[in-house]
Amino acid sequence: MSSTAATRTVVELNGVTRAYSRGGERIVVLDALDFAIEEGERVAIMGPSGSGKTTLLNLIGGLDKPELGSVRVAGEELTELTPPELARWRAGNVGIVFQGFNLIPVLSAQENVELPLLLAPLSRSERRAHAAHALELVGLADRASHRPGQLSGGQEQRVAIARAIVSDPTLILADEPTGDLDRASADSVMALLARLNEELGKTVIIVTHDPLAAASAQRSVHLDKGRWKSDGEGA
Amino acid sequence: MPIHLIFRNLVRHKLRTALTVGSLAIAVFLLCVLRALVVSLDAGVRNSTSDRLIVQSAVSLFVNLPASYVGKLKAVEGVDSVARLQWFGGYYQDPSSFFAQFGVDPEKFLGMYPEFKIVEGSRERFLTERTACIIGRQTADRYGFKVGDTVPIIGTIFQRLDGLPWEFQVAGIYELESIVWDETTIFFPFDYLEESLESGAASGPPGSGVIYIHLAEGVNPVNIAAEVDGLFENGPQRVQTTTEAEFNAQFVSMVGNIPFFVTTIGGGVLAAILLAVINTMLLAGREQRHDMGVLKALGFSDWAVFGVMLGQGVLLCVVGGALGIGLAQLSSPEIAKLLGTMFPGFEMTSEILTNACTLSLGIGLLSGALPAAATRKLLAVDAFRRGA
DSSP, X not given: OOOOXXXXXXXXXXXXXXXXXXXXXXXXEXXXXXXXXXXXXXXXXXXXXXXXHHHHHHHHTTSSOOXXXXXXXXXXXXXXXXXXXXXXXXXXXXXXXXXXXXXXXXXXXXXXXXXXXXXXXXXXXXXXXXXXXXXXXXXXXXXXXXXXXXXXXXXHHHHHHHHHHTTOXXXXXXXXXXXXXXXXXXXXXXXXXXXXXXXXXXXXEEEESOHHHHHTSSEEEEEETTEEOTTOOOO | XXXXXXXXXXXXXXXXXXXXXXXXXXXXXXXXXXXXXHHHHHHHHHTOOTTEEEEEESSOTTSOBOTTHHHHHHTSTXXXXXXXXXXXXXXXXXXXXXXXXXXXXXHHHHHHOTTEEEEEEOHHHXXXXXXXXEEEHXXXXXXXXXXXOEEEEBOSSSEETTSOOEEEEEEEEEEESSTTSOSSOEEEEHHHHHHHHHTTSEESOOSBSEEEEEEOTTOOHHHHHHHHHHHTTTSSSOEEEEEHHHHHHHHHHHTOSHHHHHHHHHHHHHHHHHHHHHHHHHHHHHHTHHHHHHHHHHTOOHHHHHHHHHHHHHHHHHHHHHHHHHHHHHHHHHHHHHHTTTOTTOOOOXXXXXXXXXXXXXXXXXXXXXXXXXHHHOOHHHXXXXXX
């Protein structure tokens, strides 16, 4: 996949293979996969359980490395980076939203959102201001001092989104962001991700089972057993 | 590194943290006290000087030396002065109210022990009055003895034939500049005892238990000890001459290998608490595995999450250790009073407290390092997969 003159390719995977060993058996999760996403796109990756969606997202987010192939994201070849370099790269380029929210339970919403900013050269007051702004963007300014246990699932996920965008990353990766939510909360979260994409120009990649969630994306691709389905547009 | 996470995670399970900190505090307190006991046993040996020799019977410490030996010892070249010392072995009011009493040659004894400071009363009176005595500060405080009081002591080895207790007038109260003796003992003039025995007013073995020698400056104590032993090789009573340090060490060994015993107990306490804290930290590590994975996913380095886990172990142990050290420091005067007779040199020294600090820190580092190392190696994807 090559970029056009108007847009820039943010994600480019070529011949990516990832396999795990389980009980002595080699299980291929992604099989020589190619994939490209342009800057500012909102893409939904769909597929049944075990199809390799989360593994693909982990590779794009620099949380995992492929056995074969190249993963170029935001201009960086991730397969060539060491673990500390990958950690630094993640801090500057990617915001991740997980299905289980993954907020730190002993920290308040404000403190959870501030976490990625601890890696940036900011003063405490600057961090507070940025986190407050991010919480305001997701409509939770009045819940800043609440701990995750004191929030509803939808609110927790919105805090997680605030944490993902607070450091102004190029890319937002959302792994089943509506998986644990009721319909109303799920719609609200998807609308928020759409707004971040449309208003702030963030490139958003959403892994989801939910066809309604996928419908809100500009483009959907389908994975099955580590390969693109024929109707997919991954390659 | 998100330092606030260290504290927040520690208070995540308040009861567990409180119990662990409490256990640590008690263990560190016990270790401090046990160490202070061992140190107190060795205090006499440590503070001994090389210019004092002790002559005792080669047969046993309980066999007295003839009075004639004093003159012969004075005549040895290199001997500056000689003082007799006799264990009296009596008790005050009740046998359980024990403190040591010794008959001594006052002037010679105090002359060779400049560490004794008469802080109340009159040194002169002790040197000149037959029934005067000086009392250590701890015994004076324990029984409320004051200068001028009469202290009745019931003899066991030396008994008055009229059946009455011995009476000593308190001429002074002493304190020690260093722990060469202890501050529980009563010293009275040996002459008073000797005259009572010679006049038939009291019964008991003649002679003196040991004779202290103070050496002239620059004299080799080993040579003098050998000369003294040789002098009485064919005498009525063969002698064994030792340095003050060797003599005091004999007493420590006479009560059994207490330092080894106490140190072993301390080692056991240390091992038990180390395992308990490691267990707590491993539990904490397992519980926080998912959170550490989140931190890594956000971009925190392996060493940053290592620091968060290690910091928890260190903070836990530093707080527990500080409480234990504080407790040991605060309670040491009371413990010294309680154990003063058996462990007269009991003192919570700065060295003991410093070692306890180091030990607490060491336990913290060790207990935190195990889960921290596992967390450092953890991959974020594994944390989410297994934690799901």
